[in-house]
Amino acid sequence: MKEISLALVQWFKHHKRDLPWRQTNDWYPVFLSEFLLQQTQVTQAIPYYQKFIRRFPTIFELARSIEDDILQMWAGLGYYSRARNLLKAARQIVTHFNGRFPTDLKTALTLPGIGPYTAAAVLSIAFNQPLSVVDGNVIRVISRLFAIEDDVRLSATRKAIQLKAQQLLLPTQAGLFNEAIMELGALVCKPAAPLCAQCPLHTSCQAFHRNKVDAIPFKSSTPARKKRFHLVFVIRHGSYLLVGQRPGKGMLAGMWEFPTIELDAPLQKNSPQVAAILSSKFPQFTVKACKPMPVLKQIYTHIHLQYRPILLQSAAKISFNSEKYIQTRWIRRNELEEWAIHKAHQKILQHAQFKQWWMASSVIES
């Protein structure tokens, strides 16, 4: 076992990526990056990390920030509860632990958004505590290394993998080992077409020797995502767009979006239902004024969302009363990027038809 671990650490020293949070031994960059990396690829997380570390160079600045700012900076990354938990955890660290990350595992686990994986990652990487981490990369490397063919969705399999990870861990180089095994999974032992010929572990790898690399890890299929259908009203008045803020709890809590109506089924472009919804929610408009966009899609963990944006020009700053939103506002189009608009509705702003419509109606107005 020790030979495998030493080979891995040696490989890591020569092949690790130069990631911005690896430039220091301080715990704060590790803590921040671990929040950003949950459910997110490294390449996507880097610009967000740079933005956050510039604006909040220490835990104290982060703890003093307000939730709206954090959500706005997080926009586009998804899983917004992470952003809220990051802020809550920062505030607790400052208030209860004098701005230092608690070095006791049990205490670290009491922080919002810190589960066993994140706690072990911060404590091992920043404080070299002998705690193994098990993420998707580690599961793949270990299940292949030991040819574990059981379903990795089962908790018994996860426990077996966790045990192997703990046995492999080098107690005096715990952080280095954890980073090394995750890096190997990301760069070499990839989900498809792993680079076994370049792998420092291929002489010990049982899946490689048994020619089972493609079959391991085995994952049973997931239950199908629920389908949801929305009609989204993108209403413009001059250079302003109408948006509403979702409540502080539930899906996309606190995020901003264009007024949205939930439907039971997808709507065809010229469905008479559009007229009915329009006259009940926005009686100022006629169907003729509607410019329907194509159906867009957004995948969430448990939901497959399909939504059709309807573009509308308004002669006045109309109001939209809905229990769905805690407040609504008219925001200038060029300031919208500074608001925490969730990803599905950011896609509307980036869509060619929206851009064309915005330009064309700007010309008419000027």
Ligand code: SF4
């Ligand atoms: S030899 Fe191949 S399958 Fe085995 S750990 Fe290395 S990259 Fe993964």
